[in-house]
Amino acid sequence: MNFLERIYQRLDSSLRARILVPTALLFALTLSAMVAAAVHFYGSDMERGRQERAEIFAGMVASGVSNVMLAGRPQDVSGLLDALVAHRSDLVSASLINPGGHVSVSSSPGLLGRVPWDGIHRVEAVKVVTSFTGDRGEYAVLQPIVNGEACTRCHDVRQPVNGWLDLRFTRDPVLAAQAQLAKTLSLSAAAAFVCLLGIALWLLGREAVTPLQRLVTVMRRAEAGELTVRADEGRPDEVGVAARGFDATLTALRRSQAELEAFYRERMVRADRFAAVGEIATGLAHEIKNPLAGLSGALELLSEDLARDPRHAEIVSEMQHQVNRLTHTMESLLSFARPPKAKLRSTDANASIEKVLFLIRQQSRNAGITLHSELAPNLPTVLADPAQLEQVFLNICLNACQAMAARGEGGKLTLRSRAAEGTVVVDIEDTGPGIPADVRAQVFKPFFTTKREGNGLGLAISARIVAEHGGHIGYRCPPDGGTVFTVTLHQARPGRAAEHAA
Numbered sequence: 001m002n003f004l005e006r007i008y009q010r011l012d013s014s015l016r017a018r019i020l021v022p023t024a025l026l027f028a029l030t031l032s033a034m035v036a037a038a039v040h041f042y043g044s045d046m047e048r049g050r051q052e053r054a055e056i057f058a059g060m061v062a063s064g065v066s067n068v069m070l071a072g073r074p075q076d077v078s079g080l081l082d083a084l085v086a087h088r089s090d091l092v093s094a095s096l097i098n099p100g101g102h103v104s105v106s107s108s109p110g111l112l113g114r115v116p117w118d119g120i121h122r123v124e125a126v127k128v129v130t131s132f133t134g135d136r137g138e139y140a141v142l143q144p145i146v147n148g149e150a151c152t153r154c155h156d157v158r159q160p161v162n163g164w165l166d167l168r169f170t171r172d173p174v175l176a177a178q179a180q181l182a183k184t185l186s187l188s189a190a191a192a193f194v195c196l197l198g199i200a201l202w203l204l205g206r207e208a209v210t211p212l213q214r215l216v217t218v219m220r221r222a223e224a225g226e227l228t229v230r231a232d233e234g235r236p237d238e239v240g241v242a243a244r245g246f247d248a249t250l251t252a253l254r255r256s257q258a259e260l261e262a263f264y265r266e267r268m269v270r271a272d273r274f275a276a277v278g279e280i281a282t283g284l285a286h287e288i289k290n291p292l293a294g295l296s297g298a299l300e301l302l303s304e305d306l307a308r309d310p311r312h313a314e315i316v317s318e319m320q321h322q323v324n325r326l327t328h329t330m331e332s333l334l335s336f337a338r339p340p341k342a343k344l345r346s347t348d349a350n351a352s353i354e355k356v357l358f359l360i361r362q363q364s365r366n367a368g369i370t371l372h373s374e375l376a377p378n379l380p381t382v383l384a385d386p387a388q389l390e391q392v393f394l395n396i397c398l399n400a401c402q403a404m405a406a407r408g409e410g411g412k413l414t415l416r417s418r419a420a421e422g423t424v425v426v427d428i429e430d431t432g433p434g435i436p437a438d439v440r441a442q443v444f445k446p447f448f449t450t451k452r453e454g455n456g457l458g459l460a461i462s463a464r465i466v467a468e469h470g471g472h473i474g475y476r477c478p479p480d481g482g483t484v485f486t487v488t489l490h491q492a493r494p495g496r497a498a499e500h501a502a
Contacts, residue, residue: 016209020201027196031189038185043178047171050090051128051139054169057088058126058143062165065096066145069162081107090173092138095166096145103166117142120164137175141167211239219246227254295323344469346381346492347389349424353415356393364401368410375417382424382489388465389489392473393428395458396485400430403483407433422491423471429484434477443475 061084068076081094085107095106101120103111117123120142129140143165211233218231227250231243303316357371364371382389397413404411411431418425435443444463466473471489478484 016201016204019204019208020197023200024193024197027193027200031193035182035185035189039178039182042181043174046177047174050169050174051141054139054141054167055126055128055143058141058165058167061094061167062143062145065165066162078105078107081105090169092168092170093166094168097164097166099161099163104163106166116166121161123164124161137171138168139171141165141169143167207237208239211235211243215239215243215246218243222246222250227257343385344383345385347384347386348379349382349384349389349417349426349489350375350379352386352390352393353417353426355390356397357415359394360397360401363398364413367401367405369401369404370410370412372412372414373416374414376419379417380419380424381492383492384469384489385465388469392462392465392487393426395462396428396487399458400428400432400483400485403432404430419491420488423488424491426487426489427484428487429482431482434481434483435475440477444473 064080065077068074068080077096081096084094085091093106093108093111095103095108095111095116097116097120098104099121101115101117103114103116106112117129123142124144126144127142129142144161145163145165147162214233215231218229221229229250231246232240233243234240235243300320303313303320353373353375357373361371393415397415400413404413413431414427414429416427416429418427444459463473466487466489469489471487473485473487475483475485
């Protein structure tokens with residue numbers, strides 16, 4: 001990184017530099033333009049004044065030369081011109097040009113006999129020439145020497161001009177005055193530039209940089225976890241608006257943090273309670289399961305002895321039903337409390353659906369329920385445990401069949417599969433009564449059920465299995481009735497499948 005790049009990065013990282021550098025350049029350009037314009041205008045005025053005075057001086061000299069010549073002393077003209085040059089410091093040379101255009105008399109011997117001006121005969125009034133030799137350091141005043149009226153009548157002179165006075169002046173005094181003016185104005189502009197830059201620096205620090213630094217300090221303290229800080233200092237400008245917005249954000253953040261802390265505190269308490277209840281329930285399930293097995297065996301023997309008495313056989317059958325129900329509840333409780341570890345691998349979701357349809361086909365036929373499948377061909381495989389995936393689909397299908405059978409009108413159960421972006425989606429739709437609105441929020445909660453013989457663990461277990469597979473389970477109740485459960489699972493990729501299999 002070269003020197004200029006480092007300077008650019010340093011300037012770019014500083015707000016003060018990004019504002020002050022363009023401001024300083026603007027000040028410098030403005031003051032430079034003002035100084036240049038002032039020097040130009042005042043210099044032009046000074047030069048114009050000197051030229052006007054030179055014209056007046058040339059008229060006086062021309063009048064004196066005319067008087068000397070009319071007095072019959074043309075030999076004194078050369079001395080007069082030399083005296084003028086010696087008397088006036090800005091006069092470089094003084095010459096007389098005869099009617100033929102040649103220099104006849106001059107204080108500068110090098111001009112004698114030369115033709116200094118082309119078209120001199122057209123000069124009939126005083127004229128200032130500023131570039132007679134290409135040198136901008138001098139200017140010339142050409143003053144015609146006019147013949148007198150008496151001389152013109154006596155000598156029958158047709159030409160009213162008897163020659164021209166050529167006075168050449170140096171521009172050094174004007175240039176020196178311009179240089180002095182430029183120096184004075186430049187010093188004044190430099191002082192004004194320093195003052196303006198100091199004022200801009202002070203205002204920038206007072207009104208922008210310092211408030212922003214305080215705001216950044218408050219933000220860093222808030223980032224470090226000190227959420228009780230305040231940035232608002234009562235400023236009515238944009239910085240104050242930003243500070244008040246930041247304070248409002250901190251207030252909302254503190255409120256959200258308090259709500260989250262309260263929520264997680266409650267969830268931790270509930271989790272501890274559920275953990276304790278789960279341990280107790282697991283222990284009770286183990287303790288109850290063995291007596292239930294013995295009771296079930298005893299009831300089997302008792303049913304054989306009482307098979308001839310219908311009244312006693314019905315009582316024993318009901319007892320067997322309740323024991324089987326209690327055994328199923330214990331097994332579900334154990335499965336929920338200590339679920340088996342999922343063995344993920346590439347699984348065909350359509351094959352799992354077909355197995356579930358086979359298992360519930362007889363039960364659905366007895367209840368007058370029609371099974372229908374719309375399975376997408378060439379469906380990508382999913383990363384799942386086939387046994388657990390079948391358990392999820394079976395739980396949802398059994399709930400749907402039981403809901404439609406309870407209504408006594410039959411129904412239709414439709415299973416659909418489709419591929420989405422990186423996922424496989426399975427929809428299980430029934431035409432049952434739907435889920436009542438007042439219990440929809442509790443559908444996946446453990447031990448919640450609306451069925452007389454349910455234990456409320458089927459959907460809770462299904463939701464946990466899908467979550468452990470990294471998927472999502474949800475439902476919706478269309479306005480015309482029924483329920484649609486949707487299970488979304490990730491498609492299996494070779495790398496992920498091998499990783500989970502290992």
